[in-house]
Each structure stands twice: as C-alpha cells, then as structure tokens.
Amino acid sequence: MKAKKAPVEAGGSDRVTPELWWLSGIMALGGFASLLDATIINVAIGPLAKVFDSDLATVQWVVTGYLLAITAAIPMSGWATARFGAKQTVIFSQVVFLVGSLLSGLAWSASSLIIFRVIQGIGGGLAVPVGQALLAQAAGPKRLGRLMSIVTIPALFAPLIGPSLGGVLIDHLSWRWIFFINVPFCVVTIALVLAKVKNVVAPSAGARLDLAGLVLLLPGLALLVYGLSEAGSAGGFGSGKVIGGLVAGAVLLLAFGVRALRIRTEGLLDLRLFKVPGFRSGTLAGFLMSMAMYGVLIPLPMYYQVVRGTSVLNSALLLLPQSLGYLLAIVLMNALTARLGVRNLTVIGIVLALVGTVPYALIDAHPDQLLLGATLVVRGFGLGASMMPTMTIAFASVPKETAPSATSAFNVFQRVGASLGTTILAVVLQQQLKDELPGNVHSLGQVEPGGTVARGLAESFGAPFWWAMLFTALALLPAFFLPGRRPAAEASADGAPDVPPARESESAILAD
Template identity: 45%
Template sequence: MTRTHADAPPTEDAFDPALLRLAVAVLMGAIMTILDSTIVNVAINTLGRDFNTSLSTIQWVLTGYLLALSMTIPLTGWVIERFGAKRMWITSLALFIIGSALCGAAWNTTSLIVFRVLQGVGGGLLMPIGQTMLASAAGPRRLGRVMSLISIPAMLAPVLGPVFGGLIVDHLSWRWMFYVNVPFCAAALLLALRWIPADPERRAGGRLDAIGLTLLSPGLAALVYGLSEAGNGSPLTGAKVLGTVGAGVVLLGLFCAHALRKAKGPLLDLRMFRNRGFTTAVTALFVYSGAIFGLTVLLPLYVQIAQGESPLRAGLLVAPFGLGAIVTMAFAGRLADRRGSRGLGIIGIAVAAAACLAYTRIDVTTPQPFLVAVTFVAGLGHGLIVAPLMATLYRTLPRAAVPAATTTANILVRVGSSLGTAVLAVVLQIYIRAEIPGASGSLADAAADRGPGAVDALVRAFAHSFWWTAGLAALALVPALMLPRPAPDAEERPTSK
C-alpha cells in the first residue's frame, strides 16, 4: 500500500524527498496569505484618498481580513476530517486566488472590504492545514526543524510585506498589491496538485460542532471588532466598545462551557489544556504574539508620524526584524530537537523583551541606525521562540490530537496579535492626548503638527507606549519558565492513542 503523510512517522532524522516536496508546496501557498497581513498596511492612506473615505472606514480593509482569518481557523479540524487535508488545501488556495483578483478589481470601499473577507476565508485555513500535514509527516524527531520551515512565511512577512507595499504604492497602482498574488498562488496550486500526497481514507460520519461554531466564531469576531474600534478612537467606555467586547467575552465563555460538556467532537478540544506542555507553550505564544505584533505596528507608525518618513522608509525599518529572525531560526529548530524547547524559548523571549525595553529610551535625537540595530536584535530573539514553542505544542500530544492543537494554537496567536495591536493603539492615543493637551488622539492629526514641541511630545508618547510592549514580552516569560523539561525518552513517546 502506498504510504501517505498520515502514516507512522519515519525513524530517520534526515528530511526525505517526499517531506521536502510537501514543505515546499505548503510554503508556496502560505507565504502570500501571510504577506497580505502586512503588505496593505502602508497603503491605507492611499486607499482612503482614492476611494474618498475616512481612515476609520478604510481600516476595515485590514480588520475584515483579520476577522475572516480568525473565524475560519476553528473549522480546520473538522474540514480535515470531513474532506481531507489536500482537498481543503487546494480549495482554500483557490478561494484566496479568486479573492485576490476581485480585490484588485474593487470599485469602492465596500467591495474591497467584502473581497478582503473572501481572501481571509481562503487564507485562514491554509496555515493550520499546512502545519497539520507537515507535523503528521515529520514525526516527533523532526518537529523542531519542520516548524522552522513553516515559520519562514511568518519571518518573511515583516521583511517583505511593508517593503513590497511601499514599492508598489510608490511606483504602481495599489491594485497590484492584490494582483501579484494571482500568478504566485497559481504556481503554488500546481505544486500542491503534484506534491501533496493523496488524502488517506477519511472517517465516515464526521459532524461539525454547529453549536460550538455559532458561539466561537461570532465571539472572536465581536472581540476583535470591539478592540479594533477602540484602536480607531471609539471611547473605551462607550457602548460600541463595551457592548461588542462584552458580547464577545460572553459568547466565548458559553463556548468554553459547551466544549467542556461535549463528550464527542467539540470544535476545539479544551481538554488539551490538561497537558502542561501544550498549555504553557500556547500561553507563552499568546502573550508574546500580542507584544511583538504590537511592536511591528508601532515602529512604522513612529517612523511615519514622529519622524515624517515615507511608507517605504517605514517598511525598511521593520525589515531587520525579519532578517534577525531568519538568522536564529536557521538553527533554532535543530537545536530544539536535540536539547528541548524550554531554554531556547526563555532566551528568545528575554532577548525580545530587552529590545522592546531599548525602544523606551528614544527621543528626538535618536539616530535611525540605533533603531535598526535594536529591531535586528528583537528579530534574533523572535527566531528562537516560534519554532521551539510550536514544536512543544505537538511533542507531548498524541498524533490524533495534532489537528486540534494546530487549530487552537493558530486561533490564540491571531487573537493575541489582535489584542496586542488594539491595546497598544489605545495606549498610544491616551499618551498622545496626555502629551498634547487638546489633541484628539488621531495619528493623522498629530502628524499634521510638525512644530518642535509637538514632535517632542509625539516621541514621548511613543516611548511610553513601548513600555507596554516590553511589559507584555516580559510577561510571556512566566509561562515559558513553566515549560516542562524534556524527558530522556521524549523521542520515544507514543504518537497515537
């Protein structure tokens, strides 16, 4: 019988050709979906001007994509069981291609937001399905290295996304930010058809947890929407923020109660949190993601608003973060396979937190080379975190739990990133109002005032905000310090129930 990616893991440590082909196909499909999370950031002002709409409205081009990603991730485990990983990978990639082409052809703000949601529906499933296929094919001996491979798109996004976005906006129409996805993802679709192994025989009678879906997806959507509205300037105590965030919290609480009571086939198996390795690793990733994603949002804003630089220059400042991550990621996975993830995770988080702390020392005389160096150091720490902690998620779980673990981890990382962005946006607005009496908190309004006193006040507001990124990153050390030490026979643990 032909061997598939879901069969027993190979005993050898080296990557076999089949695994390498699978990794290439997954990376080709996933990289553009992650780049689309950052490439549009530098074009928000251009889109608002072209469509003659407000900044708070056009920001839904970003928020709609994020909401769609968050809402589709919970379906991962069920669609893999019901339809098969390869079939759903190809379907999701096709949806992303169609959504990209429609975004490029959008005729107004509403159509662009709707098509971005379609993009997110397709893109939201690609990364967790790809992680599931790779984790199943690699086995426990090679998990660290294979998680390093799947982390490559996440490393490249902060390097290439803002830079490509700035180049396209400066030299071409913004529509090419979406059109460029079509040929690249079409090539990835051909590779997937040839290189992703056929799906094994699927379990008959799999059912979707409809109650869980109607609680979890709207709960996540309401939570992210409320936080994004707070970030856009709605009052924290207003009905829009409190009402939507409160509704999201209630729905998520009801989902947790439902999932714990449901004995068979919950949308997310919360019983996995009884596993110490899974719980500590996913908690560290959740908190750390909020800190580091918030940092990558604050940095371009600081360069554009406080220093008056172009979107391209702002994008170039973020690039050293990804470059530093690539440097340490190159050996982090192999080292995690040999020595365990705990030490690497702790060191990486400590380095990233120290870099965030250095940003609190900025003032109007801070040279850009200092910012570049600190950003590179933050990236060095980041590269030591993601692959080892993702490997820990899987290493202590049975093989049958891998799809559910992938889904849960991806949801929490995205929600953590959303929380970090929204919280830091609110914090920055509060500090701007405190430093510039009478200011509305709008970054666009703040940037319009280029007087010496106003610039000094803006820099102080950003410096105060960076304290929050440092604090969140340091908080991630708490669960990281609780990661279990690897057992001597960790590589021989059972991989099935």
C-alpha cells in the first residue's frame, strides 16, 4: 500500500511537525554508530597490538586511517548530496559503514584491519554531514535549532559510553565485537530511511566533484602521516621512507593550497574562507585543540593497561571523568558564553585543559588516582569550553551562503588535527618506550602488565602529554584573536546558523 505524503510546510514556519521529529531521530541514530566507533576503539589499541604482534606506529593507523577516511568523505558529502540526493547518500553511507564494520570484525592482520577501517571511515564520514544537510533542508532556519538538539545527542553520549562499552566487549567477548556492534544500528537506520525519508531537494546531474583537489589533498595527508609514523618505526627522521613521505606529503598539500586559492570554481575546500578573521582564528584553534584532545586517547588507556595492569574495562572507566567534564561544559555552554563572551571562554577553556594535563605529563608508577581523576574532569571541561565556541565563531563569521563550505572546511581541519595528533603522540610514546625497554624485551606485547618492567616504563608515558600541552598552548595564539562576542549579523533568531529554507515545491520529507 502506497504511503500518503505529508505536505511540506513553508520554510519560514516555526511549527515542528511529527515528520520532522521522525527525521531528526533517524538522523541521530544514523550518526550514532560512526561517533561511537570513533571512541570505542581507543581502549583497544593495546590489545590489538598484542593480537597482531605489531608496534604502536603500525596499530595507530587503525585510528588514523579511520580519521583520514572521514576527512576524505566530508568534503565529498556536499557533492554526493547534490548529485545523488540526500536520501540515497545516507543509505549509501550506512551500507558502506555496515560493510566496513563487518570486515573489520573479521580482520586477520593489522594491515587488513587498517584497510577495512578506511572503508568504515568513508561511510562514517558521509553519515553525519549528509544527515545534517537533509535536516537543514527540511526544517528551515526557524526550526533547525530545536531539531539539531536531537541530532547532537549522539555526539554528547558517544564519548561517555564508547570507551566503557569497548572495555566490556573486549574483556568479556572479543575485540571483534567492537565492530560487530555497529551492525544493528546500521540495519535499523537503513530500514527507517527506506520507509520514512524522502528527498527535499531533487538530485542534479550537473553537480561536479573537484577530482584534482581530491587527488592532491588525500595522498598529501596520507603521505605526511605515513612519514611521521615511519619515524617512530625507524627510530628517527633520517631514513629515506621518512624523508620521502614527509617531503612528498608537504609538496602535495602545498600544491593543493595554491590551487584552492587560485581556482574560480568551487573547489574541494574553500580556503578563501581563511581571509575571514573569525573563521581563521576559530578553525586554527579548533585544529590545535583536536591535536591535543585526540592525541592522548592512545597513551592514556595504555598507561593504565600496561603500567597499572588494569583490565581494558577498568582503563575505560578511568577515562570517564574527561567525558563527564566535557559534557558539563556543553550543558553550561550557553550560560558561560553569555556571561564571559566567546574569546574569554575559549581562553579559559584552553588554560583549564593545560592545567588538567600537567599531572599526566608528570606521571609515575604510583600516582594519586584521586588527583588524576579530578584533573581529568578539569581537562575535559576545558576541552569542551574551548572547542565548542571556536566552532560557533567559525560558522557565524561567514555569510550564510558560504555556510556549507565553512562547515566542510572546519570539520576537515578538525579531523586532520586529530589524525596528526594521534600519529605524533603515538610516535613519541613508541620512541620513549623503545629507549626504556630492557635489551631482552623487543616489544610492548612482551611486557607483563603491572610487572616490574611495566612500572619502569611509567615516566615514558608522560612525554606524549608534554606534546599535548604544547599543542594546547599554541591554541592560545589564535584564541586571542577571536571576537569577544558571536557576530550577531550571521545568527538566526533562535541562535542557530542560518540555513536555506526547505523548498516548498518538493515532495514530502517523510512518508506517513
């Protein structure tokens, strides 16, 4: 029986229909698995290194490969939505993520897992921005603020439950289940999209993808990260692989930047947005804070698993204070911004993130656990209080017609920062551990957790946190150039960035 179509309300209406509530719920579910998978993997790096008998420089690609794939997918999301339609692209993203999750769970080596995680990352990178674009098209500016509060719920709770859930699955089932668990989310989302969702804007065969930009950007990033990771394996920056990877990556990225600034047509990333002071400062601050935030997500649980000898679940639970601090900052964001202003709040957040990292930079084999937990709350609060305002300013500083390009560019720089931070800090940690391991112990997998050798490695785990503090401190430079208040001219009446209203001439968003 053919479903009846509900009429699309005018884009200027502020009434939220049941169909729009359905749509926002489906998009929230669709983005949950990809966000969960970005956090659930962090506690598994140590176990995966043992399972595949690999060093950290190799296993970190399980995280970095996923982040780079997301980086590739984000700028392609706008083209895919325009060319094939938002509904079709959402379904494609979920199918790719589902296939990548199944293959990752069946991986037989570190190399196969890295490849399958890249597939997974392509699906995950498309899911969130395409879902947000579909909702923006359907809701219009007056209703988007309320609906986006539903879509952002996964972003709040995924970091809270991801590491703990990963710990339960690894300790009581297998590491493979941290990927298999995505399957039911994907299946339900695909079924709901097929049954309920309609395109708002008709696909257009005229939409073009900047292939030249893609060919320059993605290999450039991959080669740069490869050069850094090889520095960890080779023990320095003198080998040909390291120099070749870094130089080739830098040349490709430089060529991409020059081309992006010179072409007149819309490129993969609109780097001309960096001429806008608010966007430039917000994006650079967010880039550096992403390096600091994501970079420590490998050494932090590994410290507890190796030095303290805790289970994967317990190491995950010990990370919970940072997520709680981050969540608290998000909950208080509106009140804090109104009282302090964007620049002051961002600077205070960066300082708190620095303070919260100090005990980990000075960590030893017998730390004060209460102090570590308390400072982790402070660090999480500081990260939340600094990263969210930078995103708000970046989006609000540009004209509304360039909002899609600004969203894509900001998110790409955040993911690149996360990739570089993860790689650099993993390399730093591996170098420190190599220098401290006894001559008869060749890898971390041979170290007895919580034993004498493991406790002797405790201070090596402090080095990555010194680097994280450096990235955090550098973020103060662009933060000081942020505007004191959000540019009011670019804000909509409900505080959300303006987006184009839904087109009234299209068919209904949802089938009844």
